[in-house]
Amino acid sequence: MAQNGFLEQKPGFATIAIHAGQEPEKWKSGAVVPPIVTATTFKQPAPAEPIEFEYGRSGNPTRNTLEECLAALEDGKHGFAFASGLGAATTIYSLLSAGDHVVCCDDVYGGINRLFRNVVQRMGIEISFADFTNLEKVEKVFQANTKMVWMETPTNPMMKVIDIGAISKLAKKRSSDIIVVVDNTFLTPYLQKPLNFGTDIVVYSLTKYMNGHSDAIMGAAIVRDDKLAERLRFLQNAMGAVPSPMDCYLVNRSLKTLALRMEQHKKSSLIVANWLKKHPQVLSVMHPGLPEHPQHELARRQMSGHSGVFSFVMAGGLKESRKFLMSLQIFILAESLGGYESLAELPSLMTHASVPAEQRAELGITDSLIRLSIGLEDPEDLINDLEHAFKATFSK
Numbered sequence: 001m002a003q004n005g006f007l008e009q010k011p012g013f014a015t016i017a018i019h020a021g022q023e024p025e026k027w028k029s030g031a032v033v034p035p036i037v038t039a040t041t042f043k044q045p046a047p048a049e050p051i052e053f054e055y056g057r058s059g060n061p062t063r064n065t066l067e068e069c070l071a072a073l074e075d076g077k078h079g080f081a082f083a084s085g086l087g088a089a090t091t092i093y094s095l096l097s098a099g100d101h102v103v104c105c106d107d108v109y110g111g112i113n114r115l116f117r118n119v120v121q122r123m124g125i126e127i128s129f130a131d132f133t134n135l136e137k138v139e140k141v142f143q144a145n146t147k148m149v150w151m152e153t154p155t156n157p158m159m160k161v162i163d164i165g166a167i168s169k170l171a172k173k174r175s176s177d178i179i180v181v182v183d184n185t186f187l188t189p190y191l192q193k194p195l196n197f198g199t200d201i202v203v204y205s206l207t208k209y210m211n212g213h214s215d216a217i218m219g220a221a222i223v224r225d226d227k228l229a230e231r232l233r234f235l236q237n238a239m240g241a242v243p244s245p246m247d248c249y250l251v252n253r254s255l256k257t258l259a260l261r262m263e264q265h266k267k268s269s270l271i272v273a274n275w276l277k278k279h280p281q282v283l284s285v286m287h288p289g290l291p292e293h294p295q296h297e298l299a300r301r302q303m304s305g306h307s308g309v310f311s312f313v314m315a316g317g318l319k320e321s322r323k324f325l326m327s328l329q330i331f332i333l334a335e336s337l338g339g340y341e342s343l344a345e346l347p348s349l350m351t352h353a354s355v356p357a358e359q360r361a362e363l364g365i366t367d368s369l370i371r372l373s374i375g376l377e378d379p380e381d382l383i384n385d386l387e388h389a390f391k392a393t394f395s396k
């Protein structure tokens with residue numbers, strides 16, 4: 001359902017989440033809930049003639065069930081599950097070779113930033129960061145050897161919205177071989193489907209909204225193109241960053257309530273953001289669902305709404321931010337996002353501490369910038385908690 005002029009959500013999402021890949025006929029028992037298959041190897045009736053599976057790293061029935069569901073939700077064709085979001089990223093960048101060049105958005109997840117700067121560059125792959133909300137700046141950093149474009153939208157923690165279609169077009173105009181990757185962790189396919197805007201690979205930290213219960217670390221990649229899928233399937237097995245069947249079961253189970261959860265995260269986060277923006281101790285609120293957000297119009301064309309994560313700048317400095325965060329009673333002071341429980345954190349010292357100080361300053365990640373992940377509690381209680389923390393911080 002569209003709200004406030006956002007992109008219409010295609011009907012059938014909840015049905016796909018519940019049924020795609022979950023056919024009871026798959027299992028001899030007719031199990032309605034896909035079983036957790038823990039076997040690491042599978043009997044072959046004749047040498048090198050496996051029935052369907054041979055070894056747990058190359059394929060597992062529980063994992064395949066999840067991968068099918070992920071591909072269907074994304075309007076994709078092939079899904080790949082990994083041991084973590086960074087495991088998925090590591091496998092995706094392994095599509096590249098020494099001498100290749102990557103163009104990456106500047107305000108990218110701290111762990112991806114660290115992976116690119118401290119690991120990928122050491123492998124002889126060049127990376128250029130650019131502000132992806134400025135197409136001219138992006139165009140300038142492309143090189144003859146650019147082979148991949150990596151973006152995340154909305155960005156973290158500044159909540160800038162990037163025009164996926166425009167960036168994909170820019171890349172493909174230079175060469176159809178450039179692989180465009182979108183990290184869709186913050187929105188999930190319920191709120192944004194990057195493959196429909198010219199993206200080649202959608203990457204996830206399933207750890208966040210997709211699992212939504214803060215009890216499994218996992219990642220995924222989803223593609224349409226068969227050839228690209230073959231390369232990823234090879235790397236998934238060759239590199240081995242695969243998840244356990246137990247965790248696949250958890251995430252597959254969680255997808256059944258994804259539509260309901262995202263709908264509530266969307267509503268509650270807008271209620272809290274609207275309250276914060278009127279608060280005297282709040283200087284600004286970065287939330288793409290607010291009309292004053294600089295890319296609000298783009299957000300409405302590209303997204304079906306915004307999730308529960310957003311940031312705001314509060315009055316004071318590090319002392320006040322610390323006091324505020326430590327005074328919260330319902331919001332838990334912790335990294336991560338996307339669970340049923342509300343979280344609050346200080347990106348400058350926590351999630352983005354690994355981003356070099358000068359890049360943090362450039363982006364506006366100050367000690368007064370707070371990031372919230374609005375969970376599924378009653379929004380009135382969350383507002384009361386924030387009000388209590390402001391009072392504890394600012395009243396004598």
Ligand SMILES: *Cc1c(COP(=O)(O)O)cnc(C)c1O
Nearest residue numbers: 084085086109183185205207218
């Ligand atoms: C958490 C996160 C990752 C990394 O995923 P892990 O599952 O923690 O390895 C990547 N991208 C984004 C946007 C994230 O929030």
